[in-house]
Amino acid sequence: METVGRMAGVSQVTVSRALSDPSKVSPATLKRIQEAIAVTGFVPNALAGALASRKSKLISALVPSITNIVYSAMVKAFSDRMRGHGYQILLSETGFDPHEEERLISTHLSRRPDAIMLTGIHHTAQARKMLLGTGLPVVELWDITDTPIDLCVGFSHIGAGRGVAEFAIGAGYRTAGTVSAGDERALRRKDAFAAEFLKAAGSPVDEVNFEGPASLARGREGLRLLLEEKGFERGVIFCSSDLLAHGVLIEAAARGLRVPDQIAVVGFGDQDFAQHVAPSLTTVRVDRASLGMAAADAILARFEGGETPAVTDLGFEIIRRGSA
Numbered sequence: 001m002e003t004v005g006r007m008a009g010v011s012q013v014t015v016s017r018a019l020s021d022p023s024k025v026s027p028a029t030l031k032r033i034q035e036a037i038a039v040t041g042f043v044p045n046a047l048a049g050a051l052a053s054r055k056s057k058l059i060s061a062l063v064p065s066i067t068n069i070v071y072s073a074m075v076k077a078f079s080d081r082m083r084g085h086g087y088q089i090l091l092s093e094t095g096f097d098p099h100e101e102e103r104l105i106s107t108h109l110s111r112r113p114d115a116i117m118l119t120g121i122h123h124t125a126q127a128r129k130m131l132l133g134t135g136l137p138v139v140e141l142w143d144i145t146d147t148p149i150d151l152c153v154g155f156s157h158i159g160a161g162r163g164v165a166e167f168a169i170g171a172g173y174r175t176a177g178t179v180s181a182g183d184e185r186a187l188r189r190k191d192a193f194a195a196e197f198l199k200a201a202g203s204p205v206d207e208v209n210f211e212g213p214a215s216l217a218r219g220r221e222g223l224r225l226l227l228e229e230k231g232f233e234r235g236v237i238f239c240s241s242d243l244l245a246h247g248v249l250i251e252a253a254a255r256g257l258r259v260p261d262q263i264a265v266v267g268f269g270d271q272d273f274a275q276h277v278a279p280s281l282t283t284v285r286v287d288r289a290s291l292g293m294a295a296a297d298a299i300l301a302r303f304e305g306g307e308t309p310a311v312t313d314l315g316f317e318i319i320r321r322g323s324a
Helices: 003-006 012-020 027-042 048-053 069-083 098-110 123-134 155-171 183-200 215-226 241-256 288-303
Strands: 058-063 088-093 115-119 138-141 151-156 176-180 206-209 235-239 263-266 284-287 312-313 318-321
Touching: 003 012, 012 027, 027 151, 058 098, 069 088, 069 183, 069 288, 098 115, 098 123, 115 288, 138 288, 151 288, 155 183, 155 235, 155 263, 155 284, 155 318, 176 183, 176 215, 176 241, 176 288, 183 206, 206 215, 215 235, 215 241, 235 241, 241 263
Parallel strands: 058 088, 058 115, 115 138, 138 151, 151 312, 176 206, 176 235, 235 263
Antiparallel strands: 284 318
């Protein structure tokens, strides 16, 4: 700032004033300062400004995976809304590991963000303690609970599982299987589906559960295991993601199974490819963009001192297509 001031013919204090509140300097002076900044390539010290204003203009966002379209779509909508209000996003990937999330929360808090966005509602006790101790706005996205840390925006995963079971029973299916990835929310959906289907149809649900993330290969392997090891012959298969469901469809086609006559398939997420596979995929749709924007709006309302509900449930929708 001293160099910029010398070039513009003003004091360092005037440069600082022009950067923090341009309305406090004359247009002519501001123009000279901006020209000097352009020549020097000067980048203002945002950390120093944050210490003075107690605002970093940074929002932390922690997601399980940056390559999964479900999470990336939410973060994009969240980020777009926050950037429109002058905030930038610090993004980290937790990998579905609560202890890694705890470590990253500590790291992010050391950067003094103005708010934190988390994925899900289940965190370690130490993570909750750190977050509650900061007094910062915290929004838990992609899930709902009666006891959020601060704010939560999402939908009921248990409700989604039950909803698919009700859909399957209503469509006339009396036997069912599941293929699920290992993350905690996927397992809750699977358990809710299995319990509701058993109660309504009177038949237990055959399950294949993978510890890792969803993939086409695991979808194919899931159907193989249902057929060859679980004795599954016909009925509906609920998959914890559209990716697994697509793998099931591929394996069914390779085996000459008729979908949905012999094997019906329901996915989760309504990803872009879901309506274009053959047959088109019946799935659970969650408005990811609306979730991200609602989470941003909840934080912004908290910044402005406005009233915002602790829990925002945006629900889900079952999209019936050709696979079931």
